[in-house]
Amino acid sequence: RQSTERQILKEACEMIDTGNLAGDARRAIVLACEKWHAGVIGIVASRIVDRYCRPTVLISLENGQGQGSARSIRHFQMHQALAECSDHLEAFGGHAMAAGLRIRSERIGSFTERFVDLANRTLTCKDLEPSLRLDAEVGLNDLPDALVNELQRLQPFGMGNPKPKFASGMLQLAGEPRVVGKTGQHIQFALSDGRITRKAIAFNQKDSLQPLLDHRRCRVAFEPILDTYNGRTSVKFQVIDMAFPE
Known part of the structure; x- marks a missing residue:
């Protein structure tokens, strides 16, 4: 499909x-x-x-x-x-x-x-003109696991109840991003504010890979999700868009 x-x-x-x-x-x-x-x-x-x-x-x-x-x-x-x-x-x-x-x-x-x-x-x-309605600009410490879990309880999301969307400040790329997906159309990476690091996934945004590598800093618009791996749950950013330093 x-x-x-x-x-x-x-x-x-x-x-x-x-x-x-x-x-x-x-x-x-x-x-x-x-x-x-x-x-x-x-x-x-x-x-x-x-x-x-x-x-x-x-x-x-x-x-x-x-x-x-x-x-x-x-x-x-x-x-x-x-x-x-x-x-x-x-x-x-x-x-x-x-x-x-x-x-x-x-x-x-x-x-x-x-x-x-x-x-x-x-x-x-x-x-x-493309526009994106965001609920707030937040720091990485503003979205602990417990709060993101509470946000999930607002479901079901839809037209009258859109998913919460947030903007970050300028964050640093932590480590090296990698492309994932059958055709390499998604980017998986991590962002840090110097104290906290969050994993992120950007679906269908492979065109942003080179700017991300060039600048190694960006702001992101994202939806927070809970990701469970090896029995451990943590907050992950599902990235909607990225903005790079001018």
């Missing part, structure tokens, strides 16, 4: 980049393909939103019928947008940030034109 997801993401990004489908004149993305698996296009749509910061609709086609998954950004109400395009759709449902739809293949062109035009009229350039 993960290899299928990676392949669809690769193909979708190639379509976007070669077709300039995420330029200033296109503030939404609609892509369709016959070989895409309908069961994973929702996950891929979320990845594309993260990468291009645009409302995204991915459509899996089979025998002239399309099944689509839509994901949005904070300033674009997806369900309302699909309602305004409903004359091009067989069916749709969802909420402000995510939706599903059915569409006939011959209507995809007209739907895309309407949907992108709606996004162009609704969204400003500022709306398309």
Whole structure:
């Protein structure tokens, strides 16, 4: 399933980049393909939103019928947008940030034109700037195991109850980072403030490896998790983003 997801993401990004489908004149993305698996296009749509910061609709086609998954950004109400395009759709449902739809293949062109035009009229350039909402800036000593365990009790997390996210101050790389994962797409490393060291994992951020090695210092946005290894539990950072010294 993960290899299928990676392949669809690769193909979708190639379509976007070669077709300039995420330029200033296109503030939404609609892509369709016959070989895409309908069961994973929702996950891929979320990845594309993260990468291009645009409302995204991915459509899996089979025998002239399309099944689509839509994901949005904070300033674009997806369900309302699909309602305004409903004359091009067989069916749709969802909420402000995510939706599903059915569409006939011959209507995809007209739907895309309407949907992108709606996004162009609704969204400003500022709306398309990536942003990350963080709860607080914390020191390494501010998140002991007991507190992180208490944060886990806030589950289930979701739209109305997002996972707690924090920012660190400038930290020093402790030891050498290493790439992990089947294709080396993740980075595993440790960060220190001179007194405390925390392990960290950055998923799908291999592009940050070289800057991390060059600077050996960074600030991170992260979600704290509890990691158990050899019977010992400790706080670990699941890194969302990194910022390096200028």
